[in-house]
Amino acid sequence: MLAPRWSVWALMTLAGQPLRYAEIKPKLPWLADGQLHPRLRKLTDAGLVERTAYAPRHVTYGLTARGAELMPVLTVIAAWGNTHLEKNLVPNAKTGEPEPERIAAADNIEDSLTLLTPRHATPLLWALKARGAASARGLAAAAMPGYNLSAVYPPLRQLIDDGLVEATDESAFQLSAQGRDLAPLYRALSAWAGGRPLSDSGSHPVWGQAPAPSQVRTGAWVTHQSRVPALPAPAPSAPVLPAAQRPVARWQPGDLFSHQVPARPITAPSAGVHRR
Structure with a gap:
């Protein structure tokens, strides 16, 4: 939805x-x-x-009341996107000095969801959060039961390209800093999907522990070119505008995402083109 x-x-x-x-x-x-x-x-x-x-x-x-309850969740998603998605440097209108472009909150949210909605992306991220470093075979068994081992590699490669997963060696994978920082986002989404207040989200069985802090490029909101998580870099002085137990929990994609985001370029407002 x-x-x-x-x-x-x-x-x-x-x-x-x-x-x-x-x-x-x-x-x-x-x-x-x-x-x-x-x-x-x-x-x-x-x-x-x-x-x-x-x-x-x-x-x-x-x-509706349900829609209104979603607004704080969108704020959490926007904050993750604002912190972790790449931004172009544009000249400051007054000083001419380069600074991160301003990104609309809705764009931050939709671009963040674009990274999480492809088939198998969220189950793999949940499995990596629960297991830590894991082999492709272990991830396939946990997140994609019933599939051949070869089927796990395309979504894993996409998550690596998107900056959410990293390979530790030839046979192991783990969440990147940006992937670990998805914890507040998944906690908020899960609380909302379960009809619980966000104040209860910290008890999530998989994402309940706070993620490790990471240094990333940040900036404020307006429209943009579509992005993937940016490489870690010192945060500029401009303020950022925002707003837990095994076995592996099984994510139900239909609870939140009723549509897969296409992998082809999508026409956006006059500010530019959004793509994965």
Whole structure:
């Protein structure tokens, strides 16, 4: 329900108050009616948005209680993306000095989800968190039972390319610093999916322990080119704007992600193109 493109943009647009369609449209001008209507309908079917008809020509869309509970979770996801996803350096408008570009919160969220929604990505990350360093054979048995051993390598290579996993030698893999820092994100998502408050998220059986700190490039929000986790670097002075037991827990992708993000370039707003 979160992964389809523009779902997060639509939800955050409705976070302030219910709006009529004519009020939503100018806030998401890059979406044609054939894109915006289906997105609102699917979010309504998912129980995150409520459509209220006061009269034939007076219909509003607003967040349900479930949708409103998701907003703090999106803040956690945005914070991870803002901290770990790469940013281009752009000249400061006043000084001309290079600084990380500003990224929209919704873009940070959607780009972060793009890394986690491919098939087998989340089960592999959970298995690595629970096991520590593990061989491909061990990961295949834990996260992809029923698949041939060769099937584990493509998603593992993608996670390595995305900066979430690293190879320790020819036969072992482990979470990178960016991968370990997914802990708050997965704790928040799991708490929300289970109908629990975020204050209970620290007791998560797999991601409950705090991740090891890492030094990464940071920056504030607006629109951007699509990114992958950036290489560790000292954080600049600009402030960042935000907002646990074995065996391996089995992730249920359908609980949160109802759509796989395509691996081809996707047309985005005028700021640029988003891709994995």
